[in-house]
Amino acid sequence: MIVADRKQIPELRDMIKDFDRVLLVGCGTCVTVCLSGGEREVGIIGSALRMSLKLIGRGDTVVDECTIERQCDDAFIDALAERVQEYDAVISFGCGVGVQALAERFPKTPMFPGLNTQFMGLLESQGVWAEKCAGCGRCRLGEFMGLCPIARCSKQIFNGPCGGSHDGKCEVNDDINCVWQEIIDRARELGMLDKLEELAQPQDWSTYRDGGPRKVVREDQCIAGMGPDAEEGVQ
Amino acid sequence: MKNDTIVLALCCHYCAYAAADMAGSMRLQYPPNIRVLRMPCTGKIEENYVLSAFEYGVDGVMVAGCLEGGCHYLEGNLRARKRIERVKGILEEIGLEPERVEMFNLSSAEGPRFAEISTEMCERIGKLGPSPLRADRSRLKAGIEELQAEADAVLEGEKR
Numbered sequence: 108m109i110v111a112d113r114k115q116i117p118e119l120r121d122m123i124k125d126f127d128r129v130l131l132v133g134c135g136t137c138v139t140v141c142l143s144g145g146e147r148e149v150g151i152i153g154s155a156l157r158m159s160l161k162l163i164g165r166g167d168t169v170v171d172e173c174t175i176e177r178q179c180d181d182a183f184i185d186a187l188a189e190r191v192q193e194y195d196a197v198i199s200f201g202c203g204v205g206v207q208a209l210a211e212r213f214p215k216t217p218m219f220p221g222l223n224t225q226f227m228g229l230l231e232s233q234g235v236w237a238e239k240c241a242g243c244g245r246c247r248l249g250e251f252m253g254l255c256p257i258a259r260c261s262k263q264i265f266n267g268p269c270g271g272s273h274d275g276k277c278e279v280n281d282d283i284n285c286v287w288q289e290i291i292d293r294a295r296e297l298g299m300l301d302k303l304e305e306l307a308q309p310q311d312w313s314t315y316r317d318g319g320p321r322k323v324v325r326e327d328q329c330i331a332g333m334g335p336d337a338e339e340g341v342q
Numbered sequence: 343m344k345n346d347t348i349v350l351a352l353c354c355h356y357c358a359y360a361a362a363d364m365a366g367s368m369r370l371q372y373p374p375n376i377r378v379l380r381m382p383c384t385g386k387i388e389e390n391y392v393l394s395a396f397e398y399g400v401d402g403v404m405v406a407g408c409l410e411g412g413c414h415y416l417e418g419n420l421r422a423r424k425r426i427e428r429v430k431g432i433l434e435e436i437g438l439e440p441e442r443v444e445m446f447n448l449s450s451a452e453g454p455r456f457a458e459i460s461t462e463m464c465e466r467i468g469k470l471g472p473s474p475l476r477a478d479r480s481r482l483k484a485g486i487e488e489l490q491a492e493a494d495a496v497l498e499g500e501k502r
Contacts, residue, residue: 116435147388151432154393158475159436 108229109137109202110236111144111222113152116159119198122219123168126195131156131221132187132209133174134201141236144200144222146174152200152221169194178205184212191216226258244314244321250307252293257310259286265307345468347401348482350489351378351460352387355497356414357450358406364453365460372457373464377486382496383407384445385418391489392429392443398485399477402467403443404459410447419447439470 123129131149139145153172160168173190177183178201191197191213199206200221210218226238241258247265248255257263261279262271267287271278275288294300314321353359359380365372377400381387384407395403405426407419423445430440444463448455476482 116432147390150390151393154390154397155432155436158393158397158438161475162437 108140108227109204109224110141110226110228110238111138111202111224112141113143113148113200113222114220116152116155119152119156119219119221120159120163123196123198126217127167128169128194128196129171130191130194130197131170131172132178132197132199132201133172134178134199134205135174135176136179136201138200138202138205138222139174141230142234144202144205149174149200149221174200178202179208181208181212184208188212241315243310243312244318245311247307247310250302252290252297252299252302254286254290254293256286256290259284265310345373345375345464347375347464347467347470347472348377348399349375349402349404349460349463349467350395350400350486351376351463352381352384352392352403352405353378354384354407354414354419355380355382357408357412358446358448358456360450361406361448361452361456364451365456366453368453370453370457372460375464375467376460379486379490379493380497381493383413383415383418384422385413385415385420386493386496387422387425389425389429389432391492392426393432395485395489396433396438396442396473396475398489399473399475399482400486401442401470401473401476402463404463405443405445406456406459407445407447409449412449438473438475441466442470442473 131153133139133144133146133149135145142148149172153170157170160166160170173187175183175186178199194216196217196219197209197213198219198221199209201209202222203220203224206218206220227240227242228236228238231237238258240255243257256265256267260267261277261283262269267290268285269287272285272288275285277283277285291300291303294303351358351362353362359378362378384405387405392403392405405422407422408414410419413419426443426445429443433442434440446459448459
């Protein structure tokens, strides 16, 4: 799941200072589950934003709310198409993908982010989410007992632990578990400690962001004239 | 100076609402600024419910739930306390005094305590003065009725 948290009300208020009618759009998927951008949270922020505007003498600004099932899918964005025309600007409470999906779909409407998108992660305990995947493009979880040293080790080292590991915690912060301690504990449980004797090779980072923005292409799924090989303007 | 502020008392059906009833039976005095709304449990009170009240223009909100450990639904009042803390944070963020909302705990037998916290809250809000978000009185009245209707719908559902 993509994990995000909300921006502060004054920041949102400043974003929309030039607009009179603003629509807040929530997303019913990841950000609903991580309690940042679903229907309830958008309701709370909408109410707070209206009051905040009124307190600075801009009470006539219209701030309405709605939530769609999923912002990262054009089929669901369709439901918004008519409504968006009635507003000067939109604040999307989807993740960064959702904001950009709406921006692409509505080129004439100024689009703003309501959330700070954080990472791909999991619920650790009620109200606590932890990063689990960095989306490096070359998954090596099989080498590390199913625990990722890229997303979960502060130094991203492949042959750990480092000297900063103490009592199962990371030297950066005691709130961070040393993932290398966890990898070794799990290998011991699985009777696979010998696998960690092998030297882990350096990562080929060309599949990560270092290679520029990425795309996944499935040729067999591409529609004729619309794939990456299509001539410009053929669509 | 005349204190014409309105304090909404969101009272749990199992404790504070009965305590308010008892305060009445005991002929106890408390300020007329209080508007009592009956809730199925303070755990039912979401943040946006309280924020709506401020949007409608009430000057203060007191949430009154059961004693900790005594919730009919086990932990509704504990959840409410956390939510009220969050509402305080949001009020502060937008520039409204967080003291305008407060959570209290009391049992159904504590009529005098209800009168006491009502008085305390009304005095506090009186000192802070009217909310800068105050709407005209008819809108405020309609808003309070709407909030009660929302709570009643839940209470009705519970009876079925």
